[in-house]
Amino acid sequence: MKKTQSKATRGEGLYIVLVSIHGLVRGENLELGRDADTGGQIKYVVELARALGGHPEVGRVDLLTRRVEDSRVSDDYAQPEEDLGEGVRIVRLDCGPRRYLRKEKLWPYLDCFADNAIKYIRGVGLMPDVVHGHYADAGHVAVRVANLMGVPLVQTGHSLGRVKRERLLAKGASEKEIESRYSISRRIDAEEEALGNAYMVIASTQQEVEEQYASYDHYQPERMVVIPPGTDLRRFHPPKARSPRPPIYKTLARFLKKPDKPMVLALSRPDERKNIPTLVKAFAEHPELRELANLVIVAGNRDSIRELDRGARDVLTEVLMLIDDHDLYGSVAYPKHHSADDVPDLYRLVTRTRGVFVNPALTEPFGLTLIEASASGAPFVATDDGGPRDILRYCQNGVLVDPLDADGMSKAIFDILSDAERWKKLSDRGLKGVRKHYAWEGHAQNYVKRIKSLRREASRSRRGQQRLSGKLAKADRALISDIDNTLLGDKGGLRSMLQRLKEEGREVAFGIATGRRLDSAIDILKEWGVPTPDVMITSVGSEIHYGPEMTKDEGWARHIDYRWQPEALREALLELPGIQLQPKVDQRRHKISFFVDPSLSPSMKEIERLLHQKDLHANIIYSHDHYLDLLPVRASKGFAVRYFADKWGIPLERVLVAGDSGNDEDMLRGSTLGVVVGNHQQELEKLYGFKRVYFADATHAGGIAEAFDHYQFFGRCGVPEEG
Structure with a gap:
């Protein structure tokens, strides 16, 4: 009754937004192991969402993921929403091409995902209490959503790029190969x-x-908490006495001469990091173990190995070759298919046959399968890394081994299987330890307690700020342009563009976004005969003013004050060679400007790292190999454009932004309609091919006018339909 009453007041509970972008996410029948992106993280976030939904103090949980329309996958992943009950939803948002993409291909589209996430949350009508990113790609999105909305950001890395790079280098992979395959630099930057x-x-x-986070420049251990992942004890439990054999037993029996021998089970996707071949070698090269037990390898689902991606194909090909080399037929099962419902039954078969669950992964940050196996009564042998260490400390129900030591692995497995008394003791300890330390209810309780304790550092008063301009209140679209070399530079093109804006743009809010300070921007616009804009985003996005009175947006100023320490930043940079302050007139409350001599100064990457290590936070804007601006982390042209559009209720999809150089890039990325004028700098050419970025032939304001036609800006206003 108490739980029912708490659910009746959901509108007053916490609103938690979880973000997990890659892989295939749905509430039931998770396709774990289908590919490298649909693994333990997917299971974790779905179960976390459900567990939080069951907490009496949580009102709503939205799990934001990518919508996929692809004939190769289920139609489930194309549905915009999936209700999981108790105020929990999976919300699928558009992100790049409709087809299913591996996570390394998603980076160019994440800014659009962030814009779509903000649009969705605004539609909900509630301010999140927290935005929680899962993995690096979701972290990139969550930073943008949380910073724009002024709410706390929580991050879970799941696995870390620096650690992965070190492991791959140790195995002989080259930096170039790692970068090409995994986009590892972008991942580490996002982390x-x-x-x-x-x-x-x-x-x-x-x-x-x-050990893992400590390798990062932004390592701040006081902000880190350990909350072990949970497991569903209703699904994962020991076999009941005299219960019938599960359906998966028949599938395994097809492979095995004596299917009731103790089962040595490995359950993972066929990923190189999962180290399955070493387990096969360990089993094959230990004669007593081969005689005593069967090996069962459940490595995802497949119709044909030939149709898998290269990594999975290589792993399974090596496994089959090892089986053949050691003539393991009749002693090893490697089924092609299994369902989510088969997974608890597989663990229970391990317990029923008095077998062992093995996780031989090279690295294991979580170890969810170990927890599930332990909850089912199965002892384990696992890699001596990360999650397994903590699980063993809490549960005392297994043995840790060097994942590359096949002999040590086989000995550990055999020692457990060959000692019935020890096996029983390990099984009992695991059951007791999981119930105490790894139930989802306890995880959710700890999570909610932590969330409630977060300090609300950012002001949220801006939503109620009085509107200042009649035109802005009525505008249903906006043009925001950079000034120098974009709006200005060609008087004929400017006159033509402004005339069209005057004649056809009655409902268009006109604005500029520039690196210039306000007075300088006003002077140059007057000089060129440009009417007073409705909005002026100046000083590289650190100030917003509304015309004609140039009323300052104080809400924006409060919003970007977050973690802004100008004195400490100024002091840190002036200690470096080749860097000096620009004149006082160019310094602003939320912008510190320097001149840089690149022949003497550290690189921007080195400066960024220095600030990270000093726990100083700034958005670094470097331009023309000479000018360096430091802004608050929530300030940039792109953030300011999104803040403006959100505040005045103008859909981001109807905001045309124009630029010519790299410091316009964050305006151009995402859901806005972008135009790169014909006289653009080379650094913007990386945006070629983006659906929402148009490269004009005409230069300066003529290029903007060209974009009016391309996007039918004064009409339907949108990206031209293909074909």
Whole structure:
């Protein structure tokens, strides 16, 4: 009755937004192991969402993921929403091409995902109490959503790019190969950004905090908490006495001469990091173990190995070759298909046959499968890393081994299987330890307690700020342009563009976004005969004013004050060679400007790292190999444009932004309609091919006018339909 009453007042509960972008996410029948992106993280976030939904103090949980329309996958992933009950929803948002993409291909589209996420949350009509990113790609999105909305950011890395790069280098892969395959630099940059902006980082193990995160420049251990992942004890439990054999038993029996021998089970996707071939070698090269037990390898689902991606194909090909080399037929099962409902039955078969569950992964930050196996009564042998260390400390029901030591792995497995008394003791300890330390209810309780304790550093008063301009209140679209070399530079093109705007743009809000300070921007616009804009975003996005009175948006100023320490930033940079302050007139409350001599100064990457290590937070804007601006982390042209559009209720999809150089890039990315004028600088050419970025042939304001026609800006206003 108490739970029912609490659910009746959901509108007053916490609103939690979880973001997990890659992979295939749905509430039932998770396709775990289908590919490298649909693994333990997917299961974790779905179960976390459900567990939080069951907490009496939580009103709503939205799990934001990517919508996929692809004939190769289920139609479930194309549905915009999926209701999981108790105020929990999976919300699928558009992000790049409709087809299913691996996570390394998603980076160019994440800014659009962030814009769509903000639009969705605004439609909900509630301010989130927290935005929680899962993995680096979601961290990139969560930083933008949380910073624009002024709410706390929580991050969970799941696995970390620096650690992965070190492991791959140790195995002989080259830097070039790693970068090409995994986009590892973008991933690490996103992880650093998320760590720098997070109010709290949730890790699953102490080792993850002390050893893995410690390699990052933004490592701040006081912001990190360990909340072990949970498991559903209703699904994962020991076999009941005299219960019938499950359906998956018949599938395994097809492979095995004696299917009732103790089962050595490995359950993971066929990923190189999961280290399945070493387990096969360990089993094959230990004669007593081969005689005593069967090996069962459940490595995702497949119709044909030939149709898998290269990594999975290579792993399974090696496994089959090892089986053939050692003539393991009749002693090893490797089924092509299994369902989500088969997974608890597989663990229970391990317990029923008095077998062992093995996780031989090279690295294991979580170890959810170990927890599930332990909850089912199965002892384990696992890699001596991360999650397994903590699980063993809590449950005392297994053995840790060097994942590359096949002999040590086989000995550990055999020693457990060959000692019935020890097996029983390990099984009992695991059951008791999981109930105490790894139930989802306890995880949710700890999570909610932590969320409630986060300090609300950012002001939320801007939503109620009085509107200042009749035109802005009526505008249903907007043009925002950079000034120098974009709006200005060709008088004929400017006159033509302004005339069209005057004649056809009665409902268009006109604005500029520039690196210039306000007085300088006003002077140059007057000089060129440009009417007073409705909105002026100046000083590289650190100030917003509304015309004609040039009324300052104080809400924006309060919003970007977050973690802004100008004196400490100024002091840190002036200690470096080749850097000096620009004149006082160019310094602003939320902008510190320097001249840079690149022949003497550190690189921007080195400066960024220095600030990270000093726990100083700034958005670094470097232009023309000479000018360096430091802004608050919530300030940029792109953030300011989004703040403006959100505040005045103008759909971001109806905001045309124009630029010519790299410091316009964050305006151009995302859901806005972008135009790069014909006289653009080379650094913007990386945006070629983006659906919402148009490269004009005409230069300066003529290029903007060209975009009016391309996007039918005064008509339907949108990206031209293909074909």
